Amino acid sequence: MKGEGLRVKVRQGISGRRSVWFVGVAAFGALQVAAMAAAHRPPAPVLVRGLPSLADAVAARRDLWGEAAMRRPNGASYEFFAPLLPPPRYVHADFRHYPLVLGAPGSRIRARLIANGSGVNLRGGSRSWADPGTPVVFRVGPDEFRFGDLRERVSDPHPAEGWLPIYAITYRHPYPVQAEGFVPVDVAPVRREAEVYRLEAFASTDPALARYGIVFVRFSLAAGTTGVISAETDPPGGATFADGRVLTTRGEAVIYADPRWKWARGALRAPLGPGSAATLAIATRPPADPGAFGLEVDTYARQRTRCEAAWKELIGRGMQVEVSAEPRVNHAWRNLLAQNHTLLTGDRILYSIGNQYESLYVGEGGDAALGMLAWGAEEETRRMLVPLLNSTRAGLENHQAGLKLLALLRYYWQTRDTAYLRAQRPRWEKELQRLLTSRTGEGGLYPKEQYAGDIKTPVYSLNVQAKAWRALHDLPHLLRAVGDAPLADRVGAEAQRLRTALDAALEKSIHREVSPPFLPNALLSRETLHDPIVSTRIGSYWNLLVGHVMGSRLYRPGTPEDAMLAKYQEQHGGLCMGMIRSGATDHGFWTGPDRVNPLYGTRYVLDVLRRDEPERALVSFYGMLAQGFTRETLVAGEGCTLAPVDPGGRFFYCPPNSAGNAHFLTMLRNLLVQDLDLDADGVPETLRLLFATSRRWLEDGRRIVVERAPTAFGPVTLRVISSLSRGEVLAQVSLPSRNTPRRTLLRLRLPDGWRVISANGGSGVLFPDRNGTLDLTGMAGTVSLRGIVRRK
Numbered sequence: 001m002k003g004e005g006l007r008v009k010v011r012q013g014i015s016g017r018r019s020v021w022f023v024g025v026a027a028f029g030a031l032q033v034a035a036m037a038a039a040h041r042p043p044a045p046v047l048v049r050g051l052p053s054l055a056d057a058v059a060a061r062r063d064l065w066g067e068a069a070m071r072r073p074n075g076a077s078y079e080f081f082a083p084l085l086p087p088p089r090y091v092h093a094d095f096r097h098y099p100l101v102l103g104a105p106g107s108r109i110r111a112r113l114i115a116n117g118s119g120v121n122l123r124g125g126s127r128s129w130a131d132p133g134t135p136v137v138f139r140v141g142p143d144e145f146r147f148g149d150l151r152e153r154v155s156d157p158h159p160a161e162g163w164l165p166i167y168a169i170t171y172r173h174p175y176p177v178q179a180e181g182f183v184p185v186d187v188a189p190v191r192r193e194a195e196v197y198r199l200e201a202f203a204s205t206d207p208a209l210a211r212y213g214i215v216f217v218r219f220s221l222a223a224g225t226t227g228v229i230s231a232e233t234d235p236p237g238g239a240t241f242a243d244g245r246v247l248t249t250r251g252e253a254v255i256y257a258d259p260r261w262k263w264a265r266g267a268l269r270a271p272l273g274p275g276s277a278a279t280l281a282i283a284t285r286p287p288a289d290p291g292a293f294g295l296e297v298d299t300y301a302r303q304r305t306r307c308e309a310a311w312k313e314l315i316g317r318g319m320q321v322e323v324s325a326e327p328r329v330n331h332a333w334r335n336l337l338a339q340n341h342t343l344l345t346g347d348r349i350l351y352s353i354g355n356q357y358e359s360l361y362v363g364e365g366g367d368a369a370l371g372m373l374a375w376g377a378e379e380e381t382r383r384m385l386v387p388l389l390n391s392t393r394a395g396l397e398n399h400q401a402g403l404k405l406l407a408l409l410r411y412y413w414q415t416r417d418t419a420y421l422r423a424q425r426p427r428w429e430k431e432l433q434r435l436l437t438s439r440t441g442e443g444g445l446y447p448k449e450q451y452a453g454d455i456k457t458p459v460y461s462l463n464v465q466a467k468a469w470r471a472l473h474d475l476p477h478l479l480r481a482v483g484d485a486p487l488a489d490r491v492g493a494e495a496q497r498l499r500t501a502l503d504a505a506l507e508k509s510i511h512r513e514v515s516p517p518f519l520p521n522a523l524l525s526r527e528t529l530h531d532p533i534v535s536t537r538i539g540s541y542w543n544l545l546v547g548h549v550m551g552s553r554l555y556r557p558g559t560p561e562d563a564m565l566a567k568y569q570e571q572h573g574g575l576c577m578g579m580i581r582s583g584a585t586d587h588g589f590w591t592g593p594d595r596v597n598p599l600y601g602t603r604y605v606l607d608v609l610r611r612d613e614p615e616r617a618l619v620s621f622y623g624m625l626a627q628g629f630t631r632e633t634l635v636a637g638e639g640c641t642l643a644p645v646d647p648g649g650r651f652f653y654c655p656p657n658s659a660g661n662a663h664f665l666t667m668l669r670n671l672l673v674q675d676l677d678l679d680a681d682g683v684p685e686t687l688r689l690l691f692a693t694s695r696r697w698l699e700d701g702r703r704i705v706v707e708r709a710p711t712a713f714g715p716v717t718l719r720v721i722s723s724l725s726r727g728e729v730l731a732q733v734s735l736p737s738r739n740t741p742r743r744t745l746l747r748l749r750l751p752d753g754w755r756v757i758s759a760n761g762g763s764g765v766l767f768p769d770r771n772g773t774l775d776l777t778g779m780a781g782t783v784s785l786r787g788i789v790r791r792k
Contacts (some may be wrong), residue, residue, distance in 0.1 A: 013546035034593055054085070055300045061532050063575040068620040073752050074695040076618040078767040081577055081626035085159075087631050088640045088647025089115070092435065094125030097148070098655050099636055100157060100167055100201035101353045104214050105314055109213035109286040110203070110353050115157050115633065116148030117169035117199045120215055120282050122234065128356040128654065133213065134232035134254040139267075140173045140197050142228050147171050147197065151648045154378035157633050162331035165203040166304065167633070175195060175226045195224030197272070202535075204303050209293065213284025216303055219270070220277040221723075229278055230254065232267035239266060245290055253290035256281040256474075258297075262700060277636030280595060311338055318376025321672065322705040325697045332374070332625060333668055335634045336661040340372055343658045346382035355654045357638065361453075362391050362400045363548075364408040364659035366781055367602060371662025374669045376710050378415055389427040395450045395458075398438060401431040402467030405475060406551075412478050413684055413712040416738070421482050422646040432475065435468050436494055442524060444501030451521060459522035460505065463545045466552035470496050474682035506554075515566045516560070519544060529770045532573030533581070540582040544573050547603035553680050566607050573753040578616065579625030580604065582639060592651070596627040597639035599660040605667050610676060612771075614692035616750070621667045628660065672704070673713040675741075684712035689733065690720065693749045700724035713736030718746075724754060729787040731759075735780055744776040748787055755792050 018286050027460060052064045091098050091245045094115045102120075103110035103733055109220040111132055113120050121133040138147040148154040153172040160166035174194035197219060204214040218469035219229040233239045238249045241263035246255035260278045261268040270278035279300045287293060315334050323329045336685035343350050349368045351357040369384040406438055412421060421428075440445040441460055446468060472495035479488035511518040511529050521542050522526035530539035555561035569575055579596040601620055608616045629636050637660065640652030674688040690704065697704055714736030721730045729748055748756050749772060759774050761784050766774045776783060 016556045019631075042218070046253050051084070051116060054642060057576060061573045062576065063570065063619070066575060066578045066616075066623065069577075069619055069622070070615045071647060075615050076578075076622045077694070077696065078326070078622050078626050081622050084577075085627055085642065086644050086647055086649045088637065088652035088655075089654065090645050090651050091637075092126055092651070092653065093129050095119070095122040097202075098637075098652070099354060100165075100772065101339070101342055102165065102201065102206040103311070103342045103353075104207075104210035105212060105338075106344050106346065107203075107210045107213070107342075109285050110342065111213045111215045111282070112354055113157075113167060113201050113215070114148070115169070115630070115635075116151070116154045117157075117171055118148045118330065119234070120201070121284060124355070130354050133282075134248060134252075134286075136255060136280075136282050136680060137232050137234050138199065138217075138219075139230040139232070140171060140227065141175060141195070143176070143419045144230050148198065149241060151646075156631050159331070159335060160308065160630075162327065163309060163334040163338065163370050164202075165342065166200065166307060168200045169199060170222050171199075172223075175224065175228075175764055180405050184241045193224050195227045196222040197227060198222040198475055202304060202307050206303065209303070211285075212287050214293070215282045215284065216300055217280045217282065218277050218300055219272060219279075220764075221272050222273060225274060227272035228269060230269045231261075231274055231280060232258075236266055237525050241268070243291070244294060247290065248286070251290065252283075252286035253293075254283050254286055256283070256293060256295050256731065258295045271406050272549055278776040295420055300721065305654070308737075312340060314338075319669070319709045320705070321668070323693075323697050323701070324436070324704075325699055326694070326704040327569065328625070329668065332634055333665060334404060336665050337372065337375060337377075339382075339635075340368060340422055340658050343368075343656065343661075344380065344384070346389045349384045349658055351659065357657070360391055361386055362388055362393070363597065364405050365391075365455075366403050367599070367666075368658035368662040370407060370410055371659075371665040373411060373414060374666060374710065376708060378417075378593065379404075379761060380421055382417075386424070386427070389424065389431070389435065394452075395456065396453065397434060397449070398446045398468060399449055399461065399464045401434045402471050404428065404431050404547075405471035406467060409471070409478060409653060412481070412519055416481075418481050419655075421478065425482070432491070435472060435489070439498065439501070442562045443504055444497065445505055445523065451538070452545055453494065455538065455541050457522075459527075462506075462509075462519060462523050463548050464500070465502050465505070465523070466549045469495060469502055469554075470552040472498060473790055477682050502554075514566045514572075516571070518563060518568060519549065521549075530572070533569065534573055534583050535751065537584045540584055543569065543580055544582060544597055544600045545601055547580075547607075550607045551603035557680055559677060563607075563611060566604055566611075569604065575601075575604075577627055578620030579623050579628055580603075592641045592643050594642040595639050596628065598624050599636070599638065599657060599663045601614055602663045602666050606670060609670050609674060609692055612680070612691070614671075617667065617671065617692050618694055620663070621671060624664050624667070629664075630655075634661075634664075636663075669709070669749050670705050671707045673711060673716060675713060687711060687713055687716070687736070687741040687744045689716070689744075689746045690749065691745070691747045692748050693747075695749050698722040698724075698729065698749060699751050711736055712739070713741050720748065724750070724789060727789055729756070729789055731785040732782060733785070733788065734774065734782045736779070740780075742777070743780065744754050745773050746776055746785075747771060747773040748789075750789060754789055757788045757790050759785045759787040 047084050056063045064067045069080045097116040101110050114122055117138040122135045123131050150172050151514050155170040157167040157169050195752035201217045240247050244257050245253040258279045260270045277554040315337050348360050349365050351361050351364050365388055369381050373381040445460050449461050451457045451459050472491050476488035476492045491553045498747040503521045509523045518529050525580050530542055532679050533539045533543050550565045579598040582597045583593045583595045605617050605620045636657045637652035637655040641650050644650050674684045678686045704717045707717045709717045716736050717734040719732045754773045756768045768774050
């Protein structure tokens with residue numbers, strides 16, 4: 001495991017690293033210094049009446065805000081969580097506001113647009129940021145004030161159509177009145193509309209331009225009558241202008257300008273008025289031939305149309321979801337898939353871009369790949385799995401082996417692609433042989449490995465042992481599918497031997513003096529009880545990695561032990577708004593002592609969904625949507641503080657984050673469609689549809705549509721329309737035909753106060769259980785149902 005929440009490393013160019021870095025106070029700038037101080041002051045009170053304060057929420061062992069959300073009519077919602085805190089906004093870089101990564105799908109060259117509109121490719125300053133190209137700074141007005149510098153005057157970036165990576169930002173900056181000096185003495189005060197500048201930017205998807213990371217930027221006035229926009233390279237000076245191009249001292253073209261721009265005092269300047277616009281094309285990597293490209297009158301419009309079409313075609317290939325009650329959710333999944341296609345560099349799904357996390361990690365990269373797989377990106381996943389299988393990291397070999405094999409199993413069950421498994425056998429069999437031959441630790445365990453990616457302390461890791469056992473337990477089905485029954489038998493026998501050793505170690509290590517019992521990650525050791533969990537740094541890392549143990553399902557389904565780990569997190573300070581907490585008074589660093597690292601909560605959410613606790617899953621879903629992402633743009637970091645920097649935002653670190661995006665994508669997919677191995681025998685047998693949707697999604701007149709959802713049984717499509725006012729809900733389900741689930745269930749979660757009485761269709765009249773679940777087992781093809789609903 002990368003560790004993953006609190007890594008501190010030196011950034012050296014693109015790939016070089018050292019073991020530890022420290023950012024000096026001077027690199028932070030005034031805002032960051034203020035934020036560090038704010039993070040260690042008592043948190044500001046929540047401005048929502050009747051709810052616990054932030055101080056109370058972080059001090060509590062239970063998730064006070066999450067549990068309050070569950071008690072609301074129809075459960076958790078975005079509207080409940082959004083007012084509790086300002087969103088993530090600030091990063092530990094000189095540009096302060098978070099970056100938006102711009103690039104064509106799969107491109108190796110990406111630019112960054114700063115979220116307050118201050119520029120493109122601005123320098124990060126601190127060691128953890130890499131600089132992608134020549135910085136270009138934007139200024140407004142005749143006073144040349146930097147775009148976006150006053151937070152209260154700048155808008156959040158708005159993606160086109162709510163999700164496309166074409167971003168618009170506005171900034172209010174009044175043009176001076178009567179600045180020419182001739183001011184009449186006999187007139188009333190002049191009142192005029194303040195100028196609002198609008199910036200729109202996107203990366204070209206034209207292969208000829210994407211190779212240079214060309215970013216198109218258009219400026220206009222959204223309000224007012226007179227404006228001036230300026231653009232300059234940073235540091236200023238040294239650049240020249242000729243033939244519509246800004247050239248560096250090396251003669252490289254970094255900016256292409258339309259004829260509206262003029263060169264003055266070492267910068268580009270353009271007047272703006274109602275209906276006019278000024279356009280730039282910024283090259284992240286300058287073309288070898290500066291004259292190979294030029295801006296024509298219609299270039300911007302053509303490139304924008306092409307960009308929009310490319311992204312819509314790409315995102316339209318996989319699973320499609322429409323939740324008519326919440327357009328925000330519809331925008332979110334498209335946005336996050338587009339972001340991850342931007343972070344996909346060739347066949348490597350990078351953890352982030354432009355910072356110290358611009359690398360491939362097996363754990364987080366695997367989660368990102370599987371998140372995209374669940375939405376139908378099977379071709380991309382085949383490519384992504386290869387570098388993940390090839391990746392190694394000293395001190396975490398068995399940890400990674402378990403992760404790789406479990407990811408391969410998930411790919412197999414969704415695709416049943418035995419040809420790919422055979423082709424990749426040299427890669428995955430190496431990991432399997434490692435697990436078959438390396439149980440040399442005490443009592444038959446695997447040898448000690450690092451506690452976590454960032455914690456080098458060697459331990460008999462429960463995380464490692466549990467993943468290895470689950471992989472060995474489940475692999476015989478895959479091995480028989482590729483025709484190797486003898487190896488399948490050997491692997492099954494090894495799984496039994498490992499389980500015997502693991503059970504003995506668990507019995508010696510478990511803390512039963514607390515309820516629920518506590519399972520340490522360091523088996524056969526003196527790992528102390530973490531209560532509250534995040535009171536120490538080691539407790540925070542336990543919280544980050546215990547989801548892997550949860551996902552390994554060590555205990556028999558339905559037993560108290562089956563829910564033990566999730567309940568411990570819920571009752572001993574492991575969650576806030578359904579998101580995984582981290583932090584510690586002994587390890588505040590620049591982020592402060594109270595943080596959330598949501599991406600490490602994926603397996604917690606899958607666990608509560610498997611055990612059919614939809615209300616808790618919805619807390620995590622809406623907590624992430626409202627407080628784990630930036631507003632509208634939905635950019636995630638590895639984690640973020642809970643204490644605000646100012647009323648406008650909180651710190652988060654090293655955005656964007658592919659695994660954070662996949663966390664939300666995986667949650668949404670499993671709220672809608674679950675293909676489960678409920679009896680834990682290693683073979684998925686149950687298909688559950690709409691088992692954890694928000695009750696608001698089936699309010700009167702609303703619909704839920706899922707098209708081409710890939711499952712372990714084949715694709716499924718469904719459409720549900722709520723007509724509560726007419727006493728009915730209509731459902732049409734196209735069931736998978738490739739493989740037949742042992743059980744198929746459809747749930748209709750209606751708003752509070754409503755219930756399903758019966759459903760007509762299929763094989764006759766169906767009667768739901770108390771949760772509104774209809775049993776479709778044995779049905780095939782397309783099934784149409786008319787649910788009869790009544791008020792309770």
